[in-house]
Amino acid sequence: MAYQNKAIYEELLRISMTLDLIPAEKDVNELKDYIKKENYEKALYKMILYLLRALNETNIVEDVTKVIYIDKLIDLLDQFYKEPKNIEILTKDFINILLRYIRHLKSNAFIKGNKELWEILNDRVEDLELLL
Amino acid sequence: MDLKTIFFNILELNKELDIIEDDNEILLEINKENYERVLFILIIRFIYEIEASSYRLLSTKKRLYIIRLLILLENLYLGNITLNNAIHEYINILVRYALILRENSLKFKDLEKWKKLQTKIQNIILSLH
Numbered sequence: 001m002a003y004q005n006k007a008i009y010e011e012l013l014r015i016s017m018t019l020d021l022i023p024a025e026k027d028v029n030e031l032k033d034y035i036k037k038e039n040y041e042k043a044l045y046k047m048i049l050y051l052l053r054a055l056n057e058t059n060i061v062e063d064v065t066k067v068i069y070i071d072k073l074i075d076l077l078d079q080f081y082k083e084p085k086n087i088e089i090l091t092k093d094f095i096n097i098l099l100r101y102i103r104h105l106k107s108n109a110f111i112k113g114n115k116e117l118w119e120i121l122n123d124r125v126e127d128l129e130l131l132l
Numbered sequence: 133m134d135l136k137t138i139f140f141n142i143l144e145l146n147k148e149l150d151i152i153e154d155d156n157e158i159l160l161e162i163n164k165e166n167y168e169r170v171l172f173i174l175i176i177r178f179i180y181e182i183e184a185s186s187y188r189l190l191s192t193k194k195r196l197y198i199i200r201l202l203i204l205l206e207n208l209y210l211g212n213i214t215l216n217n218a219i220h221e222y223i224n225i226l227v228r229y230a231l232i233l234r235e236n237s238l239k240f241k242d243l244e245k246w247k248k249l250q251t252k253i254q255n256i257i258l259s260l261h
Contacts, residue, residue, distance in 0.1 A: 042210055049206050056198045070183065074176055080209065081169045 008091065009035045009043055011128040015098065018121050019105075021050040041087050045080055048073050048094055051101065060108055061101075072097050095132070099125065135167050138219065138259045142174065142226070145252040149230055150239075151181040171208065171218060175201050178226065193232075200225055223260070227253055 013031055022028050027046070034043040052073050055066055076093055079085055102125060106118065139162050146152040152174075161170045182197050204221050207213040213221070230253060233240055240246045 045209050046206060049202050053199060053202050056195055056202070067183065070179075074179070077205070078172075078176070081172055 005131060006035060006038065008095075008128065008131050009040055011124060011131060012047060012095070012098070013043075015102075015121070015124045015128065016047055016050060018117070018124060019054070019102070021047075021054045023050070023053070040091070041080070041085075044087065044091055044094060045077070048076055051094075051098065052077075055101075061104060065104065069097060069101060095128070134259065135215075135219075136162060136165070138256065139167065139170055141252065141256045141259050142223070145226065145230065145249075145256060146174065146177070148249050148252050149181075149226075149233065152177055167215060168208065171215070171222060172205065175205055175222060178222075178229075182229075197225060197229065220260070223256055227256070 013028075013035065016022055016031075017028065022031065027050075031043055031046055034040070034046070052070060055061060055069050055073075058066075061069070072093075076090060076097075079090055102121060139158075143152065143155055143158055143162075147155065152158065158170055158173055161167075161173065179198055179201050182194055182201075185194075200221075204213075204218060204225075208215070208218045230249060234246060234249070240249060
């Protein structure tokens with residue numbers, strides 16, 4: 001169960017924090033707690049919602065692309081209410097969307113203008129890819 | 133609270149507001165008394181509607197509505213809120229949205245349609261008590 005590896009969720013959390021997706025310190029702590037307790041399902045659900053929230057708030061991603069991301073994330077959320085659900089596959093799908101979103105940001109002035117941020121993010125993405 | 137009646141009334145209001153056209157999936161879940169999933173579907177459809185209705189809402193308001201709905205989804209899924217409280221919060225957002233449409237939508241400038249909408253809002257509020 002490679003995708004249920006704690007290290008992957010910790011890396012996903014780090015990436016979410018680097019992207020400033022998590023609204024408050026208490027949410028970071030809650031996520032850390034879920035990961036510590038190996039409650040990956042709840043951790044994943046929260047991270048999907050935070051990416052959705054960021055997409056809702058950003059002006060960086062144009063509307064058409066935004067709708068595609070939102071659609072994909074909402075489809076993922078929907079899977080949480082259906083049985084049987086496969087957290088491994090859901091995590092894999094979330095990582096795909098997140099990495100695509102990061103690549104999107106990379107081609108955008110937001111990250112181009114912030115070399116340091118991009119380098120940190122790049123390292124974290126590489127770390128995540130090594131874990132997969 | 134009679135949840136079945138509440139959700140039927142909510143569904144009627146959603147249809148009146150053109151948020152929901154195809155209600156098969158929701159009716160199926162209501163009949164299975166799978167109310168958490170019903171609320172999930174309603175919230176998601178509402179998010180889609182708000183996302184698509186930029187002409188009806190200012191973008192700041194649109195974002196605020198979506199954030200409130202996402203927070204509601206989060207709290208509901210993580211068990212930070214009871215189903216009853218989640219229903220109340222959802223209805224608050226929905227009714228507020230309906231009242232905005234009263235101001236902005238051509239459909240509800242029509243007095244008959246506005247009265248129909250008002251009745252559906254009242255039905256929801258009455259079914260809560």
